[in-house]
Amino acid sequence: MNTMRKWNLSLPAALAVVLLLVVPVVATFTTTFTQPQGAFAPYLAFFNSGFRRTVLWRTVEVALITTVLSLVIGFLTAYVISKVPGKAKSVMIIAAVFPLLTGVVVRSFAWMIILGKNGILNDFLIWTGLIDAPLAMLYTEGAVIVAMVYLFVPLMILTLVGVLDNIPKDVIEASISLGASPASTFRQVILPLSVPGLIVGAVLVFTGSFTSYATPQLLGGERQMMMGTFLYQRAMVTFDWVGASTVAAIMVVVTIAIVLVMGRIARKLNPMAV
Amino acid sequence: MADQSTTPNRRDPVSEPAFVRWLLILICALFLALFLVVPLGTVVGRVVVAGWGSFVDTLSEHDTQSAIWLTLSVAALAVPFNLVFGIAAAWAIAKFEFKGKTFLTTLIDLPFSVSPVISGLVYVLLFGADTWLGPQLKAMGFPIIFAFPGIFLATVFVTFPFIARELIPLMQAQGTADEEAAISLGASGWQTFIRVTLPNIKWALLYGVLLCNARAMGEFGAVSVVSGHVRGKTETMPLHIEALYNDYATDSAFAVASLLAALALVTLILRTLLEMKFGAEVGNGRHK
Numbered sequence: 001m002n003t004m005r006k007w008n009l010s011l012p013a014a015l016a017v018v019l020l021l022v023v024p025v026v027a028t029f030t031t032t033f034t035q036p037q038g039a040f041a042p043y044l045a046f047f048n049s050g051f052r053r054t055v056l057w058r059t060v061e062v063a064l065i066t067t068v069l070s071l072v073i074g075f076l077t078a079y080v081i082s083k084v085p086g087k088a089k090s091v092m093i094i095a096a097v098f099p100l101l102t103g104v105v106v107r108s109f110a111w112m113i114i115l116g117k118n119g120i121l122n123d124f125l126i127w128t129g130l131i132d133a134p135l136a137m138l139y140t141e142g143a144v145i146v147a148m149v150y151l152f153v154p155l156m157i158l159t160l161v162g163v164l165d166n167i168p169k170d171v172i173e174a175s176i177s178l179g180a181s182p183a184s185t186f187r188q189v190i191l192p193l194s195v196p197g198l199i200v201g202a203v204l205v206f207t208g209s210f211t212s213y214a215t216p217q218l219l220g221g222e223r224q225m226m227m228g229t230f231l232y233q234r235a236m237v238t239f240d241w242v243g244a245s246t247v248a249a250i251m252v253v254v255t256i257a258i259v260l261v262m263g264r265i266a267r268k269l270n271p272m273a274v
Numbered sequence: 275m276a277d278q279s280t281t282p283n284r285r286d287p288v289s290e291p292a293f294v295r296w297l298l299i300l301i302c303a304l305f306l307a308l309f310l311v312v313p314l315g316t317v318v319g320r321v322v323v324a325g326w327g328s329f330v331d332t333l334s335e336h337d338t339q340s341a342i343w344l345t346l347s348v349a350a351l352a353v354p355f356n357l358v359f360g361i362a363a364a365w366a367i368a369k370f371e372f373k374g375k376t377f378l379t380t381l382i383d384l385p386f387s388v389s390p391v392i393s394g395l396v397y398v399l400l401f402g403a404d405t406w407l408g409p410q411l412k413a414m415g416f417p418i419i420f421a422f423p424g425i426f427l428a429t430v431f432v433t434f435p436f437i438a439r440e441l442i443p444l445m446q447a448q449g450t451a452d453e454e455a456a457i458s459l460g461a462s463g464w465q466t467f468i469r470v471t472l473p474n475i476k477w478a479l480l481y482g483v484l485l486c487n488a489r490a491m492g493e494f495g496a497v498s499v500v501s502g503h504v505r506g507k508t509e510t511m512p513l514h515i516e517a518l519y520n521d522y523a524t525d526s527a528f529a530v531a532s533l534l535a536a537l538a539l540v541t542l543i544l545r546t547l548l549e550m551k552f553g554a555e556v557g558n559g560r561h562k
Contacts, residue, residue, distance in 0.1 A: 024396030103492015
């Protein structure tokens, strides 16, 4: 194919990307650097505020805990799923995929029923006699983390099942035949070979939970404000556009930084890389 | 699989003893049921407890019907839009070499790494009341923000990557040999696409469409920013659920939530049926 036709084919995609993605994003961030008080004034204001630093720190903390929990739960589940024979495997994968297909609002609502004051968990704990009065579980950091783990574990499972399925069987057989116990095979062969998948999953979960809005909004409320909800409040409640764009820019920078760091770790730990 | 440890030292090296295997599977199945399926079940459970009458009442309200209609029409427009875009982008990235390819790939992933609130906000900053474009378009009778076009744009933005991301790895793995053969045998570009490329990617495409559609119907953050929350007009189903909940109309909120979940179930069943009918070659869940 000649060059002209190549261009024709990539033009719709390129145009759509530029018009719908690049222009709005660039326009948003430009406003934070063109303020009369100075180029970095909005950023200084952000980091000088104790409340805003708390919000940023809480968001990083929640995202990190969510990522670690999803990694552990997702990996163990994916490991078992990858060993299950045929039909049961399909059923398990469908069970894992189904929550992904329902919206985040529906899935967060489920946890409102479970964790609420008169919710299923409180009722159960009172019934067993473990507690006398209902615990305040909704609108806490814990509630946000539980719901986010629920949100992201399916993504992790799907990523990791693919990775685990692709580990060549003979590598594992070789390890066993050379005298390694199942435990050390798992630790020294399977785990290192899954590292790239674990990193991909971790990046997905971290960026997803760091930038999320619906879950902190529904399960964290005003008291557990996170970057997403704070950004929404700046933009849609107080109409502080510059403040909102600043929060947005900080979120993007943190996300990119984490993705780059994880990419580096992935390259370091990847046993397949030379 | 049966226990293969007939001779103690030569059991199948890649599998545990049978009882360990079944125990693991049982734990895993229990976990999936408890942690992934039951929470969704509780939403439906709430609706059942509230009774059929309350469910029907909610669904016959004007605001609810308008929310359902809005959600369905936004998805019906956004998904085909991203279908065309996704195929074009994946085609360009997987089958051609050109400058700026990595950059384009990164850009396609952009909506996954920015907050949904940002995804909506960029359009407010571009078309909002304080901007140059916004008031002009509004005066021409075509408002973007707090109206249908804004909701459509925000939905397209957040669902941009789904189809392209499903297709790119597959199309890269398949290479260009099939297309080259078709063209050398005299097929036109369009014929090659319809009769060679499309059949090769159909399962990945279906999967991408499904995920794209799920996100389009369920999107909350981005749509919340651009919608303006006008009851009966610019409220999608997820927004309506939250509004009902905030009004202490809990039963109605859960009724709409369960309907949204049911729509997801319909798409999943549709996909499974399609796979059963046409795709003996697809084994489990994901395409190969």
